Amino acid sequence: MVVLSPSPPLSSALVLACQETSDNLQALLGTLPLEKPRHSARVFRSSELSRYHKKIIWEIFESNMRDLYTQSSVFDWDPLSKKEELFNEDSRFIVILDGSTLIAYTMFRFDREESWDVVYCYELQVAEAAQSRGIGNYLVTELCRIAHSSKMSRVMLTVLTANERATNFYLAQGFLPETSEEESENADDEDESDESDDNMCMDYQILHKPCLTPPPLLPTP
Numbered sequence: 001m002v003v004l005s006p007s008p009p010l011s012s013a014l015v016l017a018c019q020e021t022s023d024n025l026q027a028l029l030g031t032l033p034l035e036k037p038r039h040s041a042r043v044f045r046s047s048e049l050s051r052y053h054k055k056i057i058w059e060i061f062e063s064n065m066r067d068l069y070t071q072s073s074v075f076d077w078d079p080l081s082k083k084e085e086l087f088n089e090d091s092r093f094i095v096i097l098d099g100s101t102l103i104a105y106t107m108f109r110f111d112r113e114e115s116w117d118v119v120y121c122y123e124l125q126v127a128e129a130a131q132s133r134g135i136g137n138y139l140v141t142e143l144c145r146i147a148h149s150s151k152m153s154r155v156m157l158t159v160l161t162a163n164e165r166a167t168n169f170y171l172a173q174g175f176l177p178e179t180s181e182e183e184s185e186n187a188d189d190e191d192e193s194d195e196s197d198d199n200m201c202m203d204y205q206i207l208h209k210p211c212l213t214p215p216p217l218l219p220t221p
């Protein structure tokens with residue numbers, strides 16, 4: 001018989017966040033800082049996305065990320081497992097629509113990382129033609145707003161080191177690398193320090209942005 005050590009109980013904030021409806025999360029969103037009124041931001045659970053929107057979500061991901069994954073020594077280009085991760089039942093999406101055309105999205109989940117209740121941003125993808133118009137900034141801001149409102153303490157994400165533009169973008173957005181601060185908290189735990197050593201040798205970085213205060217609303221154009 002296998003005896004599993006008991007998992008720590010989930011915090012009530014995390015339980016509530018996981019139950020939150022897409023409509024309630026959408027009601028939190030600030031106004032999109034885009035000039036054309038046909039643009040809109042919508043929140044969906046994976047199960048609420050249309051087949052067409054799932055197709056576009058995959059196409060934007062493939063177009064933006066395929067080369068980076070292929071060149072990575074850690075991540076494989078494995079469409080099947082990536083689609084399973086993207087459209088897992090726990091996945092939530094904020095999508096940006098231009099009319100009915102999906103042009104950008106973030107996929108996130110409410111989760112527990114070490115001792116933190118977090119919004120984990122698995123993907124932030126803006127279609128090439130829509131980049132550098134403030135959409136990435138908007139999506140990060142709204143993830144922080146959702147995190148703050150749901151009593152999650154931070155937004156976390158993983159970025160490939162080779163993805164210099166995205167890394168610089170996240171640092172400019174106020175994300176911080178997992179630092180000695182976190183390492184020293186776990187100093188007695190050998191496995192943890194091994195993990196952070198590994199992290200430094202890998203071709204990716206884990207970043208976080210504290211969300212203890214609500215982000216300001218972005219100015220409308």
Ligand SMILES: CC(C)(COP(=O)(O)OP(=O)(O)OC[C@H]1O[C@@H](n2cnc3c(N)ncnc32)[C@H](O)[C@@H]1OP(=O)(O)O)[C@@H](O)C(=O)NCCC(=O)NCCS
Nearest residue numbers: 064124125126131132133134135136137158159163166169
């Ligand atoms: C990284 C990424 C998410 C950033 O999103 P974005 O919408 O292009 O970012 P923003 O427009 O908010 O900000 C990016 C730049 O535009 C500038 N900008 C912001 N608002 C602007 C506006 N209204 N008009 C012109 N430029 C603007 C910003 O100053 C910023 O400057 P930079 O080019 O020096 O970084 C996006 O480029 C992307 O999807 N890249 C490919 C996929 C990827 O790497 N995702 C991350 C995986 S971890």
